[in-house]
Amino acid sequence: MAGANPTKAILYALAANGAIAISKYVAAFITSSGSMLAEAVHSTADCGNQLLLLLGLKQAKRPPSPDYPLGYGKETYFWSFIVALMLFSIGGLFSIYEGWHKLHEPEPLSYPLLALGVLAFGIIAEAFSMWGCLVEVNKSRGDRSLWQWFRQSRNSELVVIFGEDLAALLGLVLAFVAVTLAWVTGNPMWDALGSIGIGVLLIIIAILIGIEVKAMLIGQGVEEREKAKMLAVLQQHPAVEQIYNLLSLQLGSDVMVAIKARLKPQGSEQQLIANINDIERQFKQAFPQVMWLFFEPDIAD
Known part of the structure; x- marks a missing residue:
């Protein structure tokens, strides 16, 4: 908004x-x-x-x-x-x-x-x-x-x-x-x-x-142009290889987002978790209206 x-x-x-x-x-x-x-x-x-x-x-x-x-x-x-x-x-x-x-x-x-x-x-x-x-x-x-x-x-x-x-x-x-x-x-x-x-x-x-x-x-999701901006921010992160799904739900002035994505090889579970946390942090900085963010790493849609 x-x-x-x-x-x-x-x-x-x-x-x-x-x-x-x-x-x-x-x-x-x-x-x-x-x-x-x-x-x-x-x-x-x-x-x-x-x-x-x-x-x-x-x-x-x-x-x-x-x-x-x-x-x-x-x-x-x-x-x-x-x-x-x-x-x-x-x-x-x-x-x-x-x-x-x-x-x-x-x-x-x-x-x-x-x-x-x-x-x-x-x-x-x-x-x-x-x-x-x-x-x-x-x-x-x-x-x-x-x-x-x-x-x-x-x-x-x-x-x-x-x-x-x-x-x-x-x-x-x-x-x-x-x-x-x-x-x-x-x-x-x-x-x-x-x-x-x-x-x-x-x-x-x-x-x-x-x-x-x-x-x-x-229960509409965010506007299409806002969703496109969200996808662009995710794709720019160096740890993200492919975005499978991005689902959103507009809740008045707040937004809930669920993401399913393939991440590049991380080397360890600790590094995987650290990268997910970094993605979520950057995403919420770019979109402060997002109050709930769920990120699921996967290897297939």
């Missing part, structure tokens, strides 16, 4: 969504805007989501125990998956319901300029949150596109925050357009359609986040 700090991104998002949620509720109450109410609920759900992510990060730092010998690192994946479900249900489904309700019982907008002002403020605040998230994302994505990083990353917190921020920005823009159309045309149908559009958007992004986090929860 190359120095990325998901806690910073989470705190940026929490601060932005807290301020936005309050302003949206006030505006929704005054204007009777369905799109605004949908956005207010969305921002509230996002605040809860960020608190759950912070809880997951805290729980993941607990030391290993007899029942959990590899630690609690994957707890971050569990809470990230819960966040994806909340984004789908509380955010997406409620927005669709609210829009459907407004289609059948339309209400004219009150104080549309107030609604647009709150939405403009929300866009600015969410842009700030997205900037904070992208600063952390860029520390680990290298030359990959954002989509490639999203599909390949093992950092569930950043994946969730990036998805949330993207959904929030697009949702705010959609709400701004819907309220503007409802105001200009005098037809509240646009406001209702905006709410439904926001719901569909949230559900799509929640599904994409859920797919990625589910893969981490089941």
Whole structure:
């Protein structure tokens, strides 16, 4: 994860969504805007989501125990998956319901300029949150596109925050357009359609986040480019003749690695053990995220 700090991104998002949620509720109450109410609920759900992510990060730092010998690192994946479900249900489904309700019982907008002002403020605040998230994302994505990083990353917190921020920005823009159309045309149908559009958007992004986090929860190894670096470090050691297998398991911010390799003739058991210890020492220096390393010398795969 190359120095990325998901806690910073989470705190940026929490601060932005807290301020936005309050302003949206006030505006929704005054204007009777369905799109605004949908956005207010969305921002509230996002605040809860960020608190759950912070809880997951805290729980993941607990030391290993007899029942959990590899630690609690994957707890971050569990809470990230819960966040994806909340984004789908509380955010997406409620927005669709609210829009459907407004289609059948339309209400004219009150104080549309107030609604647009709150939405403009929300866009600015969410842009700030997205900037904070992208600063952390860029520390680990290298030359990959954002989509490639999203599909390949093992950092569930950043994946969730990036998805949330993207959904929030697009949702705010959609709400701004819907309220503007409802105001200009005098037809509240646009406001209702905006709410439904926001719901569909949230559900799509929640599904994409859920797919990625589910893969981490089941048990993915390290990213392919990280595995290639690991193999390169091993092959550079003078005692290593051939690498048969390198298996890894991502456990939140920690990693477990198992290696099976042929070593060059050592002359004695003591020298064999000394070389294995040296390989493990150099490997952990190169990859400090590796908390558990198992090395098996062999003569065949």
